[in-house]
Amino acid sequence: MRIVQLRAQNFRLFETLSLQTHCRLNFIFGANAAGKTSLLEALYTLGRGKSFRGSTPGELAGVAGRHWLVFGRVEAADTEPRHRVGVRWQDGVGQVRVDGQAARNLDLLRLLPVQVLEPGMHRMLQEGPSYRRSFLDWGVFHVEPSFLPTWSRYRRALRQRNQALRQNASDRELAVWEPELAEAGERLDALRRTHLADIGPTVQDHVRVLLDEGEWNFELLSGWGQGLALREALLRQRTADRRLGTTQAGPHRAELRVRAGGHGIRHxxxxxxxxxxxAALLLAQCTVIGRSAGRYPVLLVDDFGAELAERYQATLLAALVRYPGQVFVTAFERSGVLATVADAALFHVERGVLRPDS
Ligand SMILES: Nc1ncnc2c1ncn2[C@@H]1O[C@H](COP(=O)(O)OP(=O)(O)O)[C@@H](O)[C@H]1O
Ligand SMILES: [Mg+2]
Incomplete structure (x- = not known):
């Protein structure tokens, strides 16, 4: 997908914001606090209905009051119909519209896959497994239509079993929920495994190019005892689960384990x-989503050069140039490797004012 137009009102420091682009590659330059990240947040909001900085909707509202609006036109290709997407927030109430009709966040997610590479993403490797599960599940969601209904079934059964545990229910009562929980849980696990296997080779290709050394391994731990049927694992866990009042086995406990040269990578x-x-993980996943769903996610890359020596900036940029989907990149200035790309649309942002850059 690509975003051909973005408009926003009272969104963070932007009183109004208007951007038009038909380019696949878009560079946005600006000094500190100019509004680069906020601009990417507005683009992200079009596809996700929320910020990637963990801000509440209220925190996105600018100085003009408790309201904001983000509007966009998006298309899959020149020949395909354009869609109008709007996300509005006012006095605590959010509203999503697609093509003039009231819609849900889920409709945005489906219509405009968007992914972000920004400094806060180091959480994905440094913090708990939920960040890595979200990474995996976002991809599964886009390539596998049965993911969401399976996930809903699983969540419902999990909630019921947890409630039963807290009420100190009998084995017979627990046994009411466990078959459904186990069945949906094993399906989720299988979907995640398939997706990981699908993206695996592409991840390794990107890792080789971007990191150029070492051996990196990605392994999915299901979230329950290896080799056990989930139903059996739930059965064995009952006493411990009763004590804690929560289900400790299942795909909600899964971990995508990342290792380098046989070691864990944290710290x-x-x-x-x-x-x-x-970047390797996201680019690979977006590439696989694009190939299989026919729509390449829009990639947002904030603070492009931060933390990277010039050599690595060059390989990352080359990977972004090769990526078939639309890309928005922010940086302080058009220097170094960014100056080498000829066919990108250039923008400049300064204290909440965005202009095309010539
Ligand atoms: N809700 C808001 N209303 C008005 N200004 C805001 C809001 N949120 C952030 N800002 C201002 O926006 C600026 C930061 O914008 P940001 O997009 O992070 O800049 P950059 O990424 O270019 O460094 C800061 O000066 C900050 O005070
Ligand atoms: Mg920033």
């Missing part, structure tokens, strides 16, 4: 390596 790899590794 071991540099910020630059983290950034490149995350």
């Amino acid at each position: 071991r790899i540099s910020r630059g390596q983290q950034k490149l590794l995350i």
Whole structure:
């Protein structure tokens, strides 16, 4: 997909914001606090209905009051119909519209896949497994239509079993929820495995190019005892689960384990390596989504050069240039490797004012 137009009102420091682009590659330059990240947040909001900085909708509202609007036109290709997407927030109430009709966040997610590579993403490698599960699940969601209904079934059964555990329910009562939980859980696990296997070779290609050394491994741990059927694992866990009042086995406990040269990577790899590794994961996943769903996600890359020596900036840029989907990149200025790309649309942002850059 690509975003051909973005408009925003009272969004962070932008009183109004208007951007038109037909280019695949878009560079946005600006000094500190000019509004680069905020611009990417507005683009992200078109596809996700929320910020990637963990801000509440209220925090996105600018000085004109408790409201904001982000509007965009998006298309899959020149020959395909354009869609109008709007996300509005006012006094605590959010509203999504697609082609003039009231819609849900889910409709945005489906229509405009958008992914971001930004400094805060190091959480994906440094913090708990939920960040890595989200990474994986976002991809599964886009390539596998049965993911969402399976996930809903799983969540419902999980909620019921947890409630039963907290009420100290009998084995018979627990046994009511466990078959459904186990069945949906194993399906989720299988979907994640398939996706990881699908992106694996492309991840390794990107890792080789971007990180150019070492051996990196990605392994999915299901979230319950290896080799056990989930139903059996739930059965064995009952006593411990009753004590804690929560289900401790299942794909909600899965982990995507990342290892380098046989070691865990937390606190071991540099910020630059983290950034490149995350770039490899995201680029590979977006490429696979594009190939299989026919729509390449829009990639947002904030603070392009941060943490990277020039050599690595060059390989990352080359990978972004090769990526078939639309890309928005922010940086302080058009210097170094960014100056070498001829066919990009250039923009300049200064204290909440965006202009095409000649
Ligand atoms: N809700 C808001 N309303 C008005 N200004 C905001 C809001 N949120 C952030 N800002 C201002 O926007 C500026 C930061 O914009 P940002 O997009 O992070 O800049 P950059 O990424 O170019 O460094 C800061 O000066 C900050 O005070
Ligand atoms: Mg920024």
